[in-house]
Amino acid sequence: QLQLQESGPGLVKPSETLSLTCTVSSGSITSISYLWGWIRQPPGKGLEWIGSIHSAGNTYYNPSLESRVTISVDTSRNQFSLKLISVTAADTAVYYCARHFLSEAARGGFNYWGQGTLVTVSS
Amino acid sequence: DIQMTQSPSTLSASIGDRVTITCRASQSLSSWLAWYQQKPGKAPKLLIYKASSLENGVPSRFSGGGYGTEFTLTISSLQPDDFATYYCQQYGSYPRTFGQGTKLEIK
Numbered sequence: 001q002l003q004l005q006e007s008g009p010g011l012v013k014p015s016e017t018l019s020l021t022c023t024v025s026s027g028s029i030t031s032i033s034y035l036w037g038w039i040r041q042p043p044g045k046g047l048e049w050i051g052s053i054h055s056a057g058n059t060y061y062n063p064s065l066e067s068r069v070t071i072s073v074d075t076s077r078n079q080f081s082l083k084l085i086s087v088t089a090a091d092t093a094v095y096y097c098a099r100h101f102l103s104e105a106a107r108g109g110f111n112y113w114g115q116g117t118l119v120t121v122s123s
Numbered sequence: 124d125i126q127m128t129q130s131p132s133t134l135s136a137s138i139g140d141r142v143t144i145t146c147r148a149s150q151s152l153s154s155w156l157a158w159y160q161q162k163p164g165k166a167p168k169l170l171i172y173k174a175s176s177l178e179n180g181v182p183s184r185f186s187g188g189g190y191g192t193e194f195t196l197t198i199s200s201l202q203p204d205d206f207a208t209y210y211c212q213q214y215g216s217y218p219r220t221f222g223q224g225t226k227l228e229i230k
Contacts, residue, residue, distance in 0.1 A: 037219075046210065046222070046223045046224050047167065047221040049218055052219075060217050062219075063124070096167075098166075100214070104214050106173075107173065108155060108157055108214045109157030109159075109178075110159075111169045114166065115165075115166055
């Protein structure tokens with residue numbers, strides 16, 4: 001069973017950079033069929049897709065965050081990462097990593113998720 | 124961006140009830156719509172993809188329907204485990220977007 005696990009600091013100061021890593025186990029991140037994404041959820045609110053990456057390095061970002069976001073992949077470690085610069089209190093959220101299909105014509109949706117990690121932006 | 128609007132925002136129902144949640148898209152999605160269930164403190168769980176296809180392991184009391192801009196999630200007979208928040212999500216175009224959620228509460 002594929003597993004995803006987020007890791008990184010739970011507290012980030014305003015104006016600094018939020019950095020998270022998602023480690024994929026019991027499956028390879030290099031599978032050409034999938035994209036690996038980040039989704040966040042502010043406390044008590046809904047879900048927001050941040051962006052996704054393919055193991056070949058192609059990235060897709062939410063335009064609302066694109067100027068501040070970088071998603072990268074490390075195939076040697078079976079990991080992908082999120083960097084969000086110049087954070088404010090509005091970036092406080094549970095951050096999830098998840099897998100979805102590169103070609104969603106046959107199947108779609110985020111079908112594997114990490115458990116999520118709460119990142120609080122505060123001085 | 125494609126805007127996703129769910130209704131109702133909150134739904135109160137009893138065990139055994141049949142309930143339907145609606146999701147409307149601001150432009151046509153064909154069938155590129157997924158539904159998720161989320162319980163407090165947990166990650167969302169994929170229930171349905173391609174508007175009406177049941178994800179592996181999801182009970183058959185869940186069903187999805189619709190095409191284009193209007194979609195539904197129906198639970199045929201509510202079980203205690205079904206009280207949760209439900210989200211729709213479009214994957215017809217980037218950026219991927221979610222509905223605001225429907226909280227299903229026990230009456």
